Amino acid sequence: MLSETSTATVRATLPAVGAAIGEIADLFYRKLFDAHPELLRDLFNRGNQASGAQRQALAGSIAAFATQLVEHPGTRPDVMLSRIANKHASLGITAPQYDIVHTHLFAAIAEVLGEAVTPEVAAAWDEVYWLMANALISLEERLYAQQGVLAGDVWREWTVVSRTEETEDVATFRLTPSDGAPAPAFRPGQYVSVQVELADGARQIRQYSLTGAPGSELRTVTVKRVRDEGAPEGEVSRHLHTRVREGDRLRVSAPYGDLVLQDTDAPLLLVSAGIGCTPILAMLEHLAAEGHHGPVTVVHGDRSPAGHALRADHAALTGKLHDGSAHFWYEHPEPGHPVERTGLVDLGGLTVAPGTHAYLCGPLPFMRAVRGQLLDKGVAPAALHYEVFGPDLWLAQG
Known part of the structure; x- marks a missing residue:
């Protein structure tokens, strides 16, 4: 004080x-x-x-x-x-x-x-x-x-055991500890930092959400490439996409992040846009593995079905839930896609049950819009949880 x-x-x-x-x-x-x-x-x-x-x-x-x-x-x-x-x-x-x-x-x-x-x-x-x-x-x-580490001593070397091209701009890397020691536990929704050495000798760091099952010895990160070749914003994602293959090693931190799924039977609403689906996938995988019985509503917005990274997993994991439903919005949908889910995500026609806990991840303007819609629907501010990729500008923008 x-x-x-x-x-x-x-x-x-x-x-x-x-x-x-x-x-x-x-x-x-x-x-x-x-x-x-x-x-x-x-x-x-x-x-x-x-x-x-x-x-x-x-x-x-x-x-x-x-x-x-x-x-x-x-x-x-x-x-x-x-x-x-x-x-x-x-x-x-x-x-x-x-x-x-x-x-x-x-x-x-x-x-x-x-x-x-x-x-x-x-x-x-x-x-x-x-x-x-x-x-x-x-x-x-x-x-x-x-995490059982000394202050600041969060880094370990990990080996890439596989790489999967999810979309033209998104790749998934599956990692295992290079020293053979157990992988540290993580909670659904958390991220790791990945440090790479760039051509100019800089060791730049970026955070990526973990998307695999928490109980697995493998750790999975899905990375969207930023294509502006002259922009430093995407220098790590470009390095990972163009240079990192199976057998390569990466410096990876212990898992952190406070957007973690709470243990509750309350109705859940998992809302994402673009690559913001990655922490949501970890939550869905955990809920499916635990046999979660409460209602779970999944909402995602993307430019197109082809650009929706991990789309099949997004739908399949929701389908494994006892009471799960998925609603995908696309700005450029395939023929036959529902008209009411064309364009930007709009929760106006979606029923939100009393007592819902909502988890949001995506671009800041998207999350601000969704948060406003959910408050209008009576969701308590304390029940709205979010993750921002990069600096948290929510406070800076009022």
Whole structure:
């Protein structure tokens, strides 16, 4: 909890800091990478830096955390913190790195806000930073302990045992630990980080959802290729598609992620778009294997049936459930596809049972639209769970 003195100072300065937080975040990253170029090369996603997505996510999270401290001092945004901590754990972030961030973030704040940063203001925002940082450090230490690894020691070498071309732009890689040791357990909906060495020597990292059965010794990731050859956003997916074959080895992290299927008999709604189907497939496989008896409604949107990765699995796993139904929307459907499911996903005509828990994964505009529709149908906000591929811009966009 923020001290009374700092609460008053943060409340008074929050409008000014909030208005400048984007500029602060941009300057922070420039200072950070000037001092530590290895972080941009081997830890931070160069695509997200180039697009500005990481800057937006950082700005949104700091503003949201500070607002929570002054407006709701008895609580903290645990959902947001958990999502960040899981991502950090999958990257192997450790406590000393928060000191590095603090140095360059506060240098950026001082430079952008100038004389407005009095000693009192600096002390108050320093308190905000360390409340957030220490909360994340504590969560990350717990996540490392749950995996039985030392802080930051999340990486193992895995061997590709098979590769399957799902669509023109999507490939599935099945992996096994190269050392023959047991694969770490994971929960349906979680992801791993995959690190590859690119042509320029950078070791870039991306996260991919696990789509295989949790009980198997194999781990399965399905990767959509980003085809813009000049964009750093897709440099890892292009590397995996063009260079990685059976017998190759990859550095893969322990599994993390907080979009995990809860143990409940409540009605479930599993909603995805595009490659966002991957965590949903893991959930469906788990539900089918466990003989789940509750109602499960599956919704997916894609450009076309041919572009719908793992389409057959999506339908077959739903069909194995005692009370499952699948509803697929396509912008460019095959002849005979229902007219009411042509175009973008629209839940207006879909019955959503009382007490439904919904799990969403896909592009952010899609999830915002679906979330709005579900709230209109009476789904409780606490029963709406989502995963964003890449920086979480939900908060940054209001």
